[in-house]
Amino acid sequence: MECKDPRCPAHGELKTHGYRLEGTVVSDKMKGTVVVERPYTVVLSKYQRSLRKNSKIHAHNPPCMSARYGDQVEIQETRKLSKTKSFVVTKILSRRSEQQGA
Numbered sequence: 001m002e003c004k005d006p007r008c009p010a011h012g013e014l015k016t017h018g019y020r021l022e023g024t025v026v027s028d029k030m031k032g033t034v035v036v037e038r039p040y041t042v043v044l045s046k047y048q049r050s051l052r053k054n055s056k057i058h059a060h061n062p063p064c065m066s067a068r069y070g071d072q073v074e075i076q077e078t079r080k081l082s083k084t085k086s087f088v089v090t091k092i093l094s095r096r097s098e099q100q101g102a
């Protein structure tokens with residue numbers, strides 16, 4: 001399939017810069033956009049505990065990537081693409097395995 005998306009870093013005009021992050025796709029319901037979740041830990045020194053939290057990032061999903069729910073992806077920072085999007089999917093690290101279920 002030919003990729004004609006101008007907002008694709010590999011085939012279009014889009015240039016990436018800044019952060020390069022990895023995460024899991026938690027939503028692919030929007031056309032051309034995926035939501036990527038990235039766990040991070042917060043250390044509470046007062047109680048000597050660490051909390052696990054998630055940050056959700058909206059990223060552009062070009063047709064040549066077509067990241068789907070459950071995929072591990074690499075995203076890179078780019079110019080602001082919409083009100084909430086300033087990242088683009090640049091690599092599929094691993095597709096969701098069949099054993100994990102829906």
Ligand SMILES: [Zn+2]
Nearest residue numbers: 003008011064
């Ligand atoms: Zn492309």
